[in-house]
Amino acid sequence: MQTSDPFIQIDNVRRAFENSIALDGVSVSFERGAFSVLLGPSGCGKSTLLRLIAGLDQPTAGVIWVEGKDVTALPPSGRDLSMVFQSYALFPHLSVAQNILFGLTVRRTAKADMSRRLAVVAQMMGLSAFLDRKPAQLSGGQQQRVALARAVISERPICLMDEPLSNLDAKLRAEMRVELRALQQKLRLTVIYVTHDQVEAMTMADKIIVMNAGRVDQVGTPEQIYTRPASTFTAGFIGTPPMALFDPVDLAGGPVPQVRQPHVIGLRPEDIHLSHSGPTARLTGVEYLGADRLISAQAGQTAFIMRTPASAPLPAPKFRFGWLAASASVFDATTGKRLPQYDFPTPSLAQKDTTHETA
Numbered sequence: 001m002q003t004s005d006p007f008i009q010i011d012n013v014r015r016a017f018e019n020s021i022a023l024d025g026v027s028v029s030f031e032r033g034a035f036s037v038l039l040g041p042s043g044c045g046k047s048t049l050l051r052l053i054a055g056l057d058q059p060t061a062g063v064i065w066v067e068g069k070d071v072t073a074l075p076p077s078g079r080d081l082s083m084v085f086q087s088y089a090l091f092p093h094l095s096v097a098q099n100i101l102f103g104l105t106v107r108r109t110a111k112a113d114m115s116r117r118l119a120v121v122a123q124m125m126g127l128s129a130f131l132d133r134k135p136a137q138l139s140g141g142q143q144q145r146v147a148l149a150r151a152v153i154s155e156r157p158i159c160l161m162d163e164p165l166s167n168l169d170a171k172l173r174a175e176m177r178v179e180l181r182a183l184q185q186k187l188r189l190t191v192i193y194v195t196h197d198q199v200e201a202m203t204m205a206d207k208i209i210v211m212n213a214g215r216v217d218q219v220g221t222p223e224q225i226y227t228r229p230a231s232t233f234t235a236g237f238i239g240t241p242p243m244a245l246f247d248p249v250d251l252a253g254g255p256v257p258q259v260r261q262p263h264v265i266g267l268r269p270e271d272i273h274l275s276h277s278g279p280t281a282r283l284t285g286v287e288y289l290g291a292d293r294l295i296s297a298q299a300g301q302t303a304f305i306m307r308t309p310a311s312a313p314l315p316a317p318k319f320r321f322g323w324l325a326a327s328a329s330v331f332d333a334t335t336g337k338r339l340p341q342y343d344f345p346t347p348s349l350a351q352k353d354t355t356h357e358t359a
């Protein structure tokens with residue numbers, strides 16, 4: 001079960017390399033039993049942060065705490081955690097059983113204890129029938145399960161995962177997302193999971209840490225991050241297609257908030273609808289997706305996409321559109337930061353803990 005005490009705390013961590021700054025003053029905490037996801041584009045510093053937590057690398061400055069203990073200088077062996085990598089890192093010459101048991105063998109665990117734990121974990125991961133095979137005789141999904149089983153059998157409370165599903169095809173990845181989340185909840189593991197895939201983050205996370213250029217952009221539940229992005233960066237990174245960012249002039253005639261400073265207004269594709277009144281747009285494209293359509297359009301200087309049910313009529317070449325005032329996000333045009341004073345309260349968020357939001 002998830003609790004709110006910070007299990008792992010990253011305190012103002014910086015990691016500079018010769019030619020780049022991978023992490024630039026990152027402070028974030030991870031709760032016990034929670035599935036936390038580090039999400040961001042390539043090069044934003046996710047893997048560097050995970051490696052620092054693992055002890056595979058040292059920060060240039062800052063402190064890493066686990067259960068109130070400063071572990072910054074401890075080697076990986078001194079930290080009570082397991083890791084699962086994108087590459088699986090299985091030994092090709094060892095059997096599935098030997099691969100799963102590798103860490104326990106190195107630690108000279110008693111034979112009887114090893115076989116008992118192997119039986120339990122193999123059963124749990126659906127690997128009982130494959131224990132004598134070599135990794136090459138398994139599918140990609142089965143190999144990934146072996147890598148997970150090796151982490152699970154260590155019975156360590158913290159599991160760090162770096163893009164563990166990215167080598168799998170789309171269907172298997174979707175299945176493994178569900179499996180992984182169920183496993184994490186069953187074992188009450190504290191998982192820190194690195195991905196650049198927003199679907200993985202949205203579907204599995206209790207908490208998402210959105211990173212951009214070595215900094216934390218926003219921390220929140222998937223719902224908080226989707227409905228109230230802290231910046232134009234997160235607004236544009238999350239959502240397929242992402243939030244459209246309008247010059248307010250192009251929305252004149254609609255329910256726009258009165259904001260004095262230069263600003264932009266963000267609307268999600270599903271929050272925009274055809275209307276008899278409101279601003280005018282020019283239709284530029286239609287993409288049929290089965291259940292719904294993506295309508296590309298241009299309003300003044302702003303290109304945007306709206307999502308309509310496939311059963312809805314197609315818009316005319318020139319059409320009017322509207323949106324619910326409460327669905328709009330307002331951002332400072334200069335800094336790109338959200339202006340929360342223009343948020344309408346939304347019931348589903350009002351009950352949630354928002355203390356982690358950086359905005």
Ligand SMILES: Nc1ncnc2c1ncn2[C@@H]1O[C@H](COP(=O)(O)OP(=O)(O)OP(=O)(O)O)[C@@H](O)[C@H]1O
Nearest residue numbers: 017020021022041042043044045046047048049196
């Ligand atoms: N060992 C290193 N030496 C020099 N620069 C490095 C090293 N490791 C990472 N970097 C740089 O630090 C920045 C962050 O890299 P990092 O691998 O943490 O990003 P990431 O978000 O995990 O990206 P990806 O999703 O592509 O793995 C990048 O600019 C990268 O080039």
